[in-house]
Amino acid sequence: MKQQRLSRRDFLLxxxxxxxxxxxxxxxxxxxxxxAVPRGAVRLTRIPSGVxxxxxxxxxxxxGCGTCxxxxxxxxxxxNERWRTWVERYVYLDTPRGLEIIVGQRAGGEGGYEPVxxxxxxxxxxxxxxxKLCNHCRRPSCVRVCPACATYxxxxxxxxxxxxxxxxxxxxxxACPYGMRFINPETGTADKCTWCYHRITKGLKPVCVTxxxxxxxxxxxxxxxxxxxxxxxxKKKVYVLRPESGNDPQVRYLNLAAEVI
Numbered sequence: 718m719k720q721q722r723l724s725r726r727d728f729l730l731x732x733x734x735x736x737x738x739x740x741x742x743x744x745x746x747x748x749x750x751x752x753a754v755p756r757g758a759v760r761l762t763r764i765p766s767g768v769x770x771x772x773x774x775x776x777x778x779x780x781g782c783g784t785c786x787x788x789x790x791x792x793x794x795x796x797n798e799r800w801r802t803w804v805e806r807y808v809y810l811d812t813p814r815g816l817e818i819i820v821g822q823r824a825g826g827e828g829g830y831e832p833v834x835x836x837x838x839x840x841x842x843x844x845x846x847x848x849k850l851c852n853h854c855r856r857p858s859c860v861r862v863c864p865a866c867a868t869y870x871x872x873x874x875x876x877x878x879x880x881x882x883x884x885x886x887x888x889x890x891x892a893c894p895y896g897m898r899f900i901n902p903e904t905g906t907a908d909k910c911t912w913c914y915h916r917i918t919k920g921l922k923p924v925c926v927t928x929x930x931x932x933x934x935x936x937x938x939x940x941x942x943x944x945x946x947x948x949x950x951x952k953k954k955v956y957v958l959r960p961e962s963g964n965d966p967q968v969r970y971l972n973l974a975a976e977v978i
Contacts (some may be wrong), residue, residue: 767940773935774968777972788928806826808844810833849897851898854873867882867883878907891934
């Protein structure tokens with residue numbers, strides 16, 4: 718299929734005309750055009766036939782060191798004060814007012830977390846860390862709302878962004894129920910975790926998985942019966958974030974507390 722390229726100005730003019738005229742805007746294309754692969758990714762035609770990637774996280778193994786976040790920043794040239802992945806900390810405090818939950822998010826996870834210092838009448842009941850990243854949903858709302866068809870799903874189920882198509886409107890950022898997307902201040906286009914697509918299509922693992930010192934992050938192929946990650950997903954009780962969204966997220970969690978958002 719031959720693709721027609723539009724400038725941002727031409728696209729916005731066409732979009733405003735369609736809206737004003739009551740026209741229909743086609744969105745949510747899923748295609749495998751190698752020209753649409755994001756910067757640094759290999760051609761889609763090199764993907765093994767039938768592969769379906771699996772990402773599994775065990776929060777009980779995460780120590781909140783932030784190594785994964787720093788490695789991601791270096792590997793994917795993530796701008797400062799932006800994150801493709803982060804680690805949240807959940808601390809349960811028994812206080813005179815009752816049980817309180819303190820959640821530390823994003824920036825605090827990159828350099829690790831300072832210890833929580835309970836007050837004189839407070840006690841830490843439990844604490845744990847929860848890594849988060851793009852869920853690469855089977856029914857992604859970000860794809861459905863993209864007016865430029867810049868966000869798409871690859872044949873192996875990875876949600877990607879074509880920088881050349883993206884107009885930086887931010888619709889996908891608002892549509893993601895997980896807060897996983899941002900507008901890259903350097904490119905002016907949408908950005909997010911790609912599961913290190915340039916690595917996994919070469920037989921490597923995402924960099925966050927590779928550097929995790931405790932094995933809290935696991936990556937595999939759901940189509941292989943002997944894949945250890947796929948086997949864990951089949952045999953263990955796994956959880957996903959916000960299943961009520963209807964997005965069908967593909968990042969699974971073991972031992973996930975009900976309070977995690």
